[in-house]
Amino acid sequence: MVAAIRETASEIHLNLSACNSFEEMKRELERRLSLAQDCSWGSRISITAKAGKLTLKQTQEIKTFLAERGLRLHDFIIKSEIRGEEENDFFENFSHYEETALICRHLRSGNKFFTDGNVVILGDVNPGAEIIAGGNILVMGSLRGMVHAGASGDEKAIIVAYRLIPTQLRIADHITRPPDGEVVLVDSPEMARIRSGKVCIEKLKI
Amino acid sequence: MKSRVIVITSGKGGVGKTTTTANLGTSLAMMDKKVVLVDTDIGLRNLDVVMGLENRIVFDIVDVVNGKCRLKQALIKDKRFEGLHLLPAAQTKDKTAITPHQMKNLTNELRQDFDFILVDCPAGIEQGFRNAIAGADDAIVVAMPEVSSVRDADRIIGLLEAAGLRNSRLIVNRLRSKMVRRGDMMDIKDILDILSIELLGVVPEDECIVVSTNRGEPAVMENASRAGAAYRRIARRMMGEDIPLPSLDEPENFFYRFKKILKMAR
Numbered sequence: 001m002v003a004a005i006r007e008t009a010s011e012i013h014l015n016l017s018a019c020n021s022f023e024e025m026k027r028e029l030e031r032r033l034s035l036a037q038d039c040s041w042g043s044r045i046s047i048t049a050k051a052g053k054l055t056l057k058q059t060q061e062i063k064t065f066l067a068e069r070g071l072r073l074h075d076f077i078i079k080s081e082i083r084g085e086e087e088n089d090f091f092e093n094f095s096h097y098e099e100t101a102l103i104c105r106h107l108r109s110g111n112k113f114f115t116d117g118n119v120v121i122l123g124d125v126n127p128g129a130e131i132i133a134g135g136n137i138l139v140m141g142s143l144r145g146m147v148h149a150g151a152s153g154d155e156k157a158i159i160v161a162y163r164l165i166p167t168q169l170r171i172a173d174h175i176t177r178p179p180d181g182e183v184v185l186v187d188s189p190e191m192a193r194i195r196s197g198k199v200c201i202e203k204l205k206i
Numbered sequence: 207m208k209s210r211v212i213v214i215t216s217g218k219g220g221v222g223k224t225t226t227t228a229n230l231g232t233s234l235a236m237m238d239k240k241v242v243l244v245d246t247d248i249g250l251r252n253l254d255v256v257m258g259l260e261n262r263i264v265f266d267i268v269d270v271v272n273g274k275c276r277l278k279q280a281l282i283k284d285k286r287f288e289g290l291h292l293l294p295a296a297q298t299k300d301k302t303a304i305t306p307h308q309m310k311n312l313t314n315e316l317r318q319d320f321d322f323i324l325v326d327c328p329a330g331i332e333q334g335f336r337n338a339i340a341g342a343d344d345a346i347v348v349a350m351p352e353v354s355s356v357r358d359a360d361r362i363i364g365l366l367e368a369a370g371l372r373n374s375r376l377i378v379n380r381l382r383s384k385m386v387r388r389g390d391m392m393d394i395k396d397i398l399d400i401l402s403i404e405l406l407g408v409v410p411e412d413e414c415i416v417v418s419t420n421r422g423e424p425a426v427m428e429n430a431s432r433a434g435a436a437y438r439r440i441a442r443r444m445m446g447e448d449i450p451l452p453s454l455d456e457p458e459n460f461f462y463r464f465k466k467i468l469k470m471a472r
Contacts, residue, residue, distance in 0.1 A: 110249060112298035127260065128251075128297045146263075167261045177261035180285060 012071070015048045015099065015116060022058050025049065026065070033069060045071045048099075095156045097135035107131065107145065116152075127167050136160070146170070155194045160204055164190040174199050211313045211323040212444075213342035215366070217358030219329030221350045222379040225415060225425075227326040228256045229434065230346075232424040233441035235290035239321045242281065242291040244313070246338040247328035248303055251295035257284065258422020259292055268296040271308040277315055286427070291320070301333045306340035313341030322444075331365060339366065345374040346406060351381055351392040356400055363403060375406035377440065382411045407440035408452055409433050 014032055019025035029047070045066060063073045099117030107113060107121065109128025118135040129145035131137055136158050137149045143161035148170035150157025155172045165184075168177045169192050176199040178184070189204040214227045224247075231243045245253035248268065254260045265280035270293070277293075284290035293316075296303060316323045327338035339345065345366050349359040359376070366374050378394055385391035398405060412433035418425040425434035426441075439449050 110297050127255075130298055168263070175264060180258075 012045045013048070013115070014045065017048050017098075019049075026062070029062070029065070033071075045073055047073070094136060094158055095150075095154050100135075101133075106141070109145075125161075125166075133157075139164075157193070159192040160189060162189050163187070164192065164201060169199060171199055209317045209321050209323065210344060211317065211325065211342045212344045212346055213325040213327050213339050213371075214346045214348060215327035215335065215338065215362055216348040216355070217329065217331065217362040218350075218355045221348050221355050222409070222415075223329075223348050224252045224256055224326055225419065226346070226348050226377060226379065226409075226437070227253060227324050228424045229426045229437035230441050230444065231290060231322070231324050232284075232287065233426040233438045234322050234324075234444065235284065235287040236426065236438075237441065237445065238289060239445075240289040240319065241322045241324065242293060242316055242320045244293045244316070244323060244325045245295040246304075246309070246325055246334060248295045248334065249297065249300045250328065251297050253326050254282075254292060254294045255422065256419050257292055257424070259284065259294075260422075263294045266294045266296040267312070268299050268303045271304045271312060277312070286423075301328065301337065304337055306336050309337045310341040331361070335362075335365070339369055339371060342371060345371045346377055347374050347401075347403070348377050348379050349397060349401070350379050351386070351394075351397060353392070356392065356397055360401055363401060373404075375404045376401060377407050377409060378405070379409045380411045381408055405451060406443060407436060409436040409440075 014029065016025050016028055019028050047062070066073050097117040099115070100120055101113075101115045101117065102120050102122070103113065104122045106123040107125045107129040109126055112130045112132070113119065114132045116134040118137070119131055119133045120138045120140065121131070122140050124141040125131060125139055125143045125145040125147065127144050131145070131147040132151045133147075133149055134152045134154065134157075135149065137147050137160070139147075139159075139161035141161070142163040143159070143166050145166065146168045147159055147166065149159045150172040151170075153172050155174075157171055159169060159171065163186055165186060166178070168175065170176075171192065171194050174194060190201055191204045192199055192201045194200070214223050214230070216223050224245075227243055231241045235241045243253060243257070244267065245251050246267070247253070251266075254263060259282050262282045265275040267280065269275045270277050270280045280293055282292045282294065284292065313323055313325070323341075325338050325342060328334035347359050347362055347366075349355045363374055366372075376398070378397055381394070382391055386393045394405065394408060410432050412425070412431055414425050414428055414431035415433050418428060418431070418434075424437075425431040426437045428434050442449050
């Protein structure tokens, strides 16, 4: 449940938009922080909350609560409840996730990105970088590192990249790697998904 | 045979610790020994790339010490040799993710299944170094024939002695005999004078290393590689065989000897 954005465990993102009252939100925050052992002293934290749910005083209270645990509140993301209505047939086959994180930089070796929802990367994912997403992963660049889509068990999750040349691909419980000694030059967008129990890579056709 | 935990270290970066670990491990495995290579360079792992096993990594050393998986699950079997295994480092953590105590327990666990446990040490003398040497019985110090590398090797040998590792042995890496002959490079004798530890072997500069590193195939598998041959000899020395070291006084080059004779004749 805990969504966390991490770069050497310095940034955490929590989604508390499911909580309806402030009290519930506080309880949930406390519970999740006790679960996320990775958050180190001085970490930055962002919280997503439902629109119109927080007063200034309550925000202050959360800030103090976090400060006691050595965390710095970085950002409050207030989520509105607008949802896209028109849906393309192509996308109906895939699981729907509320949230999509957008990363506008290259993920380099040692970077790790972790989220509950989808991820879109406007950049490359280099070898040694890791993306773990509960949903789908889209790389608008070269995917050379390790990505894990559908990390919480969603076998319908897909991985799409402009150039799909990964070290390793993981979808749900499946782990695959490119065959040894075979250098395949790809120059068109490809998509990986599970078909009859196996990870298949196919040309992206929309 | 009793299993040995050997740490491969140098102090300075870029002198060839990882290359040495990969090549010695592979040549020992070629002699039907059970070998595990342990990468302790957490955050800057390389050994998996040099071994060409990067895409097989699922769990790493940090997962093992934190109990996220069993040791056997994290060990990667080499694609070429039966007895060769790799325990990869984590890439998204840093050196403080494990402690010397955990490392010691880990190497003791590995002793039960392997003849040789080769620990690839990170550059530097901080926690990564202390982790790497924690469970070691022996150390191999890699140095290049240049002043800065020898200086760092000297410091490392001191630190190893302080930690109770008194039988470190030296590998001189990337020696260019031509430059030594011209007097432009330190020769083995100079290095041994300063470091005064046992010499385990000399590895010549070899372009094959670059090619084999990029391909993920250790140079010892390449028969034509001079460095590969040197590593194979070193591995046999590690097994206790008596393989003579190249003579320290005289480069083995035929033409050089020939020239020398001519000079003497004059």
